[in-house]
């Protein structure tokens with residue numbers, strides 16, 4: 001599943017490829033790919049004829065500003081969530097779409113941005129100009145601060161986690177606590193912070209929470225720098241797979257020696273997710 005670094009990698013790819021891309025034609029091949037009111041019809045009507053402006057990321061949501069090509073004024077927004085397997089492809093020349101193609105967007109030069117999604121959980125929204133984005137893309141309302149924002153710090157975590165008995169691993173996966181940190185980065189950052197994933201979140205002191213914040217930001221930055229992870233079948237727009245997998249310290253390394261102390265990496269289930277950790281380095 002794409003996590004924050006992968007989504008950020010996709011955002012950069014879209015920003016790069018779609019500079020002054022005017023949507024000449026749009027086609028939705030599966031109705032449920034569009035989650036905004038009015039479905040595919042309203043979505044296509046909203047997007048066609050508009051210039052794709054800046055792309056921003058909020059948690060794992062991608063949101064493009066649409067612009068009126070004649071005035072350059074904002075004319076709405078285009079939201080995307082990749083969910084499990086959604087990915088964008090850039091096609092310079094006309095090609096036949098594969099069976100998992102859910103949406104296609106062309107410019108006047110017949111260059112195509114294609115949305116392919118094997119599991120079909122990915123969603124897109126059209127938000128009319130003047131409408132609050134969160135009222136259409138309702139999942140945005142539930143998101144906690146971005147890990148890179150000033151709001152996300154030890155003081156914030158201490159306040160939010162006070163008295164909490166759930167594990168710190170479960171807390172980090174909670175998108176309303178911090179947006180965009182998924183399984184891989186929760187495991188990697190807790191290893192980097194030297195904190196056992198099953199530790200009740202409310203029991204961590206200020207110093208430990210500082211380590212959690214710093215480690216999470218650090219592993220996310222590293223991963224964004226290398227273009228996301230190699231886990232699963234993630235590809236960026238140009239079909240390139242990132243390589244954080246080569247650097248994972250604990251994630252999916254069950255039974256292998258800890259890079260730090262040689263202890264076998266252990267796997268436990270927490271919050272329903274496989275959790276990888278070193279019983280010696282993390283306490």
Ligand code: ZN
Nearest residue numbers: 258261278281
């Ligand atoms: Zn270790």
